[in-house]
Every structure is written in structure tokens, then in C-alpha cells.
Amino acid sequence: MANPINVVVTGAAGQIAYSLLYQLASGSVFGSEQSINLRLLDIAPMMGVLKGVIMELEDLALPIVKDILPTDDPNLAFKDADAVFLVGAMPRKQGMERKDLLAANIKIFKVQGEALDKYARKDVKVLVVGNPANTNALICSRYAPSIPKQNFTAMTRLDQNRAKAALATKIGVGVEKVQNVIIWGNHSSTQYPDAAHATVEVNGVTQPVSKIVNDDKWLSEDFVETIQKRGAAVIAARTMSSAMSAAKAAADHMRDWWFGTKPNEVVSMGVVSDGSYGIPKDIIFSFPVTIKNKQYAIVQGLDINSFARSKLDITAKELEEERTEASSVLQ
Secondary structure (H helix, E strand, O other), rough: OOOEEEEEOOOOOOHHHHHHHHHHHHHHOOOOOEEEEEEEEOOHHHHHHHHHHHHHHHOOOOOOOOEEEEEEOOHHHOOOOEEEEEEOOOOOOOOOOHHHHHHHHHHHHHHHHHHHHHHHHOOOEEEEOOOOOHHHHHHHOOOOOOOOHHEEEEEOOOHHHHHHHHHHHHHHHHHHHHHOOOEEEEOOOOOEEEOOOOOOEEEEEEEEEEHHHHHHHHHHHHHHHHHHHHHHHHHHHHOOOOOOOHHHHHHHHHHHHOOOOOOOOOOEEEOOOOOOOHHHOEEEEEEEEEEEEOOEEEEEOOOOOOOHHHHHHHHHHHHHHHHHHHHHHHH
């Protein structure tokens, strides 16, 4: 079994972490031959709850977990970190404006970014799950200047998984038959779920999703709106936000980042924009990517029609506005 890697989960006493930790401990993220040290970070009032979570992790009796450290000190949590799941964040409360939400999260991600900068490995892989994930990732990277910006990503894999499931249901196939649906932009209601480049295998033949669905109105309206509002729909039904599906998506994101994507497979990740597809630079924007040797590359050359262009512009504008608001709070 390989020497242990240090895996950090913040908000470790929360609901998403509760589902995520089993996936980490069972080997479904980094592999059954990769031992791990878990570094579990939460705020001081949650240490009692976290103690119970650790008792459960111990009771799983899984062989790859070599050490578990619960702490409310980011400096301890991020020491020599190889992979980091930033799950903990300030949730949006009733009556809270976006600027208020950003201000609250800046305090969290400033501290964590500084700790990462000082104590984590320089090749650490950081996934921000806590919302607003894209801008939280941007803030965190600003406070960790010694770590490449490319090492900070935001999770839009949940949206991609939702989109795959919706298309599979519409077509009447297993979800594994749908590939390469893309999430562009922000993990918010402005995101653009794009099925124009997606494929589906039907009766052993791979074809464009658009051809099989044969309903442009549904693909451009109902499908897009359903995915954009899926998180709110889950909250309305469950009275709590997505936790199990978010944890699964976080595991998917990190597994692909660690091991790479399959041939001809595209996944969606919030990454720092390099100007591809006319997106403003230096925002964290969800692009289609392929991954090899733990390095992602934005897929180039996809056709963007006028409808898609308008959607990309809307979500990019929102991210620019978030960056501006965050910068005003930082000053």
C-alpha cells in the first residue's frame, strides 16, 4: 500500500462531509491501494459532533485510513496537505445580500488560503465545494500566492451529474450512456448546462443527444432551467440542501483530477479562466476539461452558437460582479 497522503476536509462535522468521508475512507476517491491521513477541520463548537464522526470512521474498520486528526486550527489541518476539500462555508441566510455573503466567506477563505500558503504542499489539489464556490476559490487562491492558481478549482460536477441524469431520464437510457454534457460558468442559477456537445449510446450506437432528444425547445428551455434550479428544488423537497449528491460530485471531481479522464471523456470543473471562449481572465469559470497526469486542460475549439454565447456572457458577467464585490470587501 502506498505511503499515506494527507487529505483535508473542512466543515468536517457537516452533512456533506458526513457523506464524503465514507467515500474517502473506502478508497473510492484515491484508490484502494492508497492509504490516507484524514485532517478534519471545523469550528470549535463543532468539535463534539466531530468526535462522533470520528468514532464512526473508526468503526468502519477500513484499512486505508491510517490517521485521523480533528482540529479547529487551519495551520494544523493544512500541514503537508496533498488534497483539500473546502466544504465549510457561510450559507446564505434569509435577507442576506450577495455582498454580505461574500464578506462572510472572505473571512473564512482568507484564513484558509493563508494556511494553505504556509503549510500545504505546493502541488496540493484544492476543491472548493462551499458556496459561492467559484468566487470562494478565487479568494482562497489570492491568499495562497505560492501555490499555482491552477491548483484551485470549484465544483460544478454536481451540476454535470444532474444534467446527465436529466438527459438519461428524458431519453430513457442508463445514466452511464450519456457523456460530455458541459456546465459553463458559475455554480449558481446563471450556469449554462449545455447538451449541444453531449452524446448518448442507444442500442450500441453513439449519437448526439440533440439528435435523439429531437426537441430544441426542451433542450434550450426546460432542461436548462431544471438544472439551474435543481438545488433549490432539492431544498424545497428536503428542507435541507443537497448533501449526498454534493459529496458524490466532490468525490468524482477529485478522483478524475487525481487519475485523469477516460479517452474522449470531458468533465466540467470551475478553473481559473485563461481567456478561452472569450471568458474574462482571472475568474473561476466552469469549463469542459480533460485531465492527464493530474493536470487539466480546457477543451478548445467547441462551436459556440449565438444562444450559447448569450448564456456564457450572462454567467461570466455574474462572476465578474462577484469578483468586483469581493475585491471591494478585501480592500
